[in-house]
Amino acid sequence: MIWNTLTYTGWGRVHSATAKVARPERTSTLAAAQSEQSAPAFGMRRSYGDSCLNDGGHALDMTRMDRLLDFDPETGILEVEAGARIGDIARRFAPDGWLPAVMPGTGFATIGGCIAHDVHGKNHHGAGSFGQHVTEITLMNGGKLQKVGPSKGAKLFRATVGGMGQTGAIVSAKIKLLPCKGDVITVTERRIENLDHFLEALDNSQSTYTVGWVDATAKGETLGRGILEEAETGYGLVPDAKRAKSVPFNAPKWALSNPVVRLFNASYFRRVPEDGRTSVKPITEFFFPLDKLLEWNRLYGKRGFHQFQCVVPITEATVLRVMLDKIGREGLASPLAVIKRMGPGRAGLMSFPMEGYTLAVDFPNRGAAEALIAELEEIAKNAGGRIYLAKDATLSPAHVRSMYPDVAKFAKLITEIDPNGAYETDQTRRLNIRSHA
Amino acid sequence: MTETWIILGATSSMARAFARAVARDCANVILAGRDAKDLDASAADCRLQGAPFSQAARFDARDANTFAPIIESATALEGMINVAVFVGSMPTQDQIDADPSLIAGTVTDNYAGPAAFLQMIAPHMEERGGGTVAGVGSVAGDRGRIGNYVYGSAKAGFHTYLSGLRNRLTRSGGHVVTVKPGFVDTAMTWGIEGMFLVATPDKIAADILKAVEKRKDVIYTPGFWRLIMGIIKAIPERLFKKLSV
Numbered sequence: 170m171i172w173n174t175l176t177y178t179g180w181g182r183v184h185s186a187t188a189k190v191a192r193p194e195r196t197s198t199l200a201a202a203q204s205e206q207s208a209p210a211f212g213m214r215r216s217y218g219d220s221c222l223n224d225g226g227h228a229l230d231m232t233r234m235d236r237l238l239d240f241d242p243e244t245g246i247l248e249v250e251a252g253a254r255i256g257d258i259a260r261r262f263a264p265d266g267w268l269p270a271v272m273p274g275t276g277f278a279t280i281g282g283c284i285a286h287d288v289h290g291k292n293h294h295g296a297g298s299f300g301q302h303v304t305e306i307t308l309m310n311g312g313k314l315q316k317v318g319p320s321k322g323a324k325l326f327r328a329t330v331g332g333m334g335q336t337g338a339i340v341s342a343k344i345k346l347l348p349c350k351g352d353v354i355t356v357t358e359r360r361i362e363n364l365d366h367f368l369e370a371l372d373n374s375q376s377t378y379t380v381g382w383v384d385a386t387a388k389g390e391t392l393g394r395g396i397l398e399e400a401e402t403g404y405g406l407v408p409d410a411k412r413a414k415s416v417p418f419n420a421p422k423w424a425l426s427n428p429v430v431r432l433f434n435a436s437y438f439r440r441v442p443e444d445g446r447t448s449v450k451p452i453t454e455f456f457f458p459l460d461k462l463l464e465w466n467r468l469y470g471k472r473g474f475h476q477f478q479c480v481v482p483i484t485e486a487t488v489l490r491v492m493l494d495k496i497g498r499e500g501l502a503s504p505l506a507v508i509k510r511m512g513p514g515r516a517g518l519m520s521f522p523m524e525g526y527t528l529a530v531d532f533p534n535r536g537a538a539e540a541l542i543a544e545l546e547e548i549a550k551n552a553g554g555r556i557y558l559a560k561d562a563t564l565s566p567a568h569v570r571s572m573y574p575d576v577a578k579f580a581k582l583i584t585e586i587d588p589n590g591a592y593e594t595d596q597t598r599r600l601n602i603r604s605h606a
Numbered sequence: 607m608t609e610t611w612i613i614l615g616a617t618s619s620m621a622r623a624f625a626r627a628v629a630r631d632c633a634n635v636i637l638a639g640r641d642a643k644d645l646d647a648s649a650a651d652c653r654l655q656g657a658p659f660s661q662a663a664r665f666d667a668r669d670a671n672t673f674a675p676i677i678e679s680a681t682a683l684e685g686m687i688n689v690a691v692f693v694g695s696m697p698t699q700d701q702i703d704a705d706p707s708l709i710a711g712t713v714t715d716n717y718a719g720p721a722a723f724l725q726m727i728a729p730h731m732e733e734r735g736g737g738t739v740a741g742v743g744s745v746a747g748d749r750g751r752i753g754n755y756v757y758g759s760a761k762a763g764f765h766t767y768l769s770g771l772r773n774r775l776t777r778s779g780g781h782v783v784t785v786k787p788g789f790v791d792t793a794m795t796w797g798i799e800g801m802f803l804v805a806t807p808d809k810i811a812a813d814i815l816k817a818v819e820k821r822k823d824v825i826y827t828p829g830f831w832r833l834i835m836g837i838i839k840a841i842p843e844r845l846f847k848k849l850s851v
Contacts, residue, residue: 197643250647261655
């Protein structure tokens with residue numbers, strides 16, 4: 170097996186790793202690579218922080234193992250290789266009336282990545298997390314294949330879903346697709362004047378897909394203002410999704426400076442008429458709005474950016490105001506800020522979701538960003554909330570312990586499976602995951 | 607009427623991308639190669655991408671006994687028969703210098719094997735009055751270079767063969783496209799240093815498909831390689847022999 174020395178990053182581009190990377194295209198070459206050297210696997214590297222990094226070590230690039238293996242139209246169960254991208258699956262099956270039950274905010278995420286981070290989507294309040302719709306995972310551990318599922322091999326399954334690759338390489342999986350009416354989506358957008366209205370609107374939403382965009386630069390009476398999007402799939406004819414454009418180079422610092430972001434956000438808010446509007450779009454435009462702009466992470470310049478994403482229990486919703494207030498004062502936020510109501514659904518020991526509200530905000534990596542994120546993490550922890558490891562590059566070992574109640578169980582299990590720490594990543598080392606056993 | 611594509615060397619990165627592209631266009635595919643288990647997975651993928659019929663078949667360029675069953679499967683299907691040849695092997699020049707007997711295998715994998723297969727299937731294509739052969743050669747076949755002239759000479763032989771086959775098949779309505787890819791990001795080139803302007807297998811597959819539709823004779827993919835190779839071919843031998851490009 171050829172191990173190619175590469176320097177690579179996650180989506181946020183703040184941290185990078187130099188590792189020896191193998192890129193198997195077949196199960197047999199994956200097995201050959203793993204029997205030479207067990208290593209953590211990564212996919213499209215759409216996680217923001219360091220969960221895909223293994224600086225100074227080895228890693229497996231799974232993106233070439235991306236085939237559809239089987240689909241049963243009776244049950245809607247699709248068997249697919251781990252490197253397949255969720256957006257490709259949606260585009261392939263939606264015209265036939267099927268959609269992955271859960272889709273994250275980017276269609277470039279791989280099935281392996283969706284499982285390893287137990288991702289959620291705009292329907293989490295109803296459908297739960299990605300892992301809840303996985304019926305079987307084929308893992309490769311030290312060159313050996315093993316199948317686990319929610320009933321057979323449940324212990325290992327629950328450590329693999331949301332397990333950040335710590336139980337071995339995910340080779341393929343069976344995922345449940347849900348019937349949809351067609352490949353278009355009807356989206357209703359409404360302006361929301363402030364945070365209280367936002368929480369109320371999220372609580373009252375009856376839609377299958379709901380998500381809120383927040384103007385994280387708004388202060389005072391308009392704190393927490395934004396746009397609520399509610400959507401349902403349907404059948405119809407719309408123009409094809411526009412061809413994706415690319416950000417050709419790293420943007421200069423002023424591109425996302427506070428005055429520019431304030432201006433942008435104000436006009437983005439007013440884009441939606443005062444009385445709201447309903448439009449019909451190709452599904453991908455609603456589910457993966459940023460995929461139209463390839464390499465948009467370059468907008469943050471070469472120093473990259475962080476995304477802070479927490480979830481807090483419903484009873485602690487008031488801390489969102491504290492967080493947004495702090496963010497507004499610092500003037501660091503980018504236009505990307507999202508709020509959502511989450512249901513209780515989660516499928517793994519280390520899954521992120523809990524019943525409550527989740528807030529996600531991007532910060533360019535400069536000045537006080539990391540200090541601000543540390544404060545926000547502290548607030549989330551004190552509110553009994555948690556930080557999403559798929560986005561994280563800054564959390565401390567102590568915080569992960571209080572936020573993830575099953576971390577001890579998880580640590581014990583992965584230490585048994587992988588006593589030498591061959592699947593460790595920069596993130597698990599930073600969080601000292603194995604020490605929590 | 608549904609067409610059929612026989613894909614030789616179907617486990618390669620480019621072949622996989624091409625198979626998926628023709629499957630999406632609702633062609634039948636026969637995926638021929640040596641790793642049966644892997645080909646089964648690709649065949650399943652092609653079916654789910656839109657191929658009405660897909661099948662894995664054993665093909666070994668060094669074993670002519672594997673040819674006939676593939677031709678039988680293809681002729682059992684109705685419609686035009688097309689063949690895409692992705693088979694090949696590239697031992698390094700150092701390996702060949704150490705063991706010159708590797709040359710015979712290299713020539714078989716890149717030229718003699720696929721040419722023998724095409725020779726066997728050509729009468730069937732003529733009988734059906736059409737069909738296309740897309741033969742993947744290499745820019746390395748355009749000129750003998752110190753770095754890989756054995757591989758290059760096998761590809762050059764294949765280019766000339768394809769040129770002759772084009773001359774033949776065109777008389778019965780068929781066509782042959784000679785494809786000369788530059789650097790492609792495949793399992794074969796993973797980790798090789800000094801590559802530049804590297805193309806994805808999907809890009810190559812799209813270029814080949816376009817060339818097949820437009821009935822091009824010889825394409826370079828990506829297209830700028832025509833320019834690069836034009837320059838390299840124009841260098842007089844007197845000078846070229848001293849270069850190591």
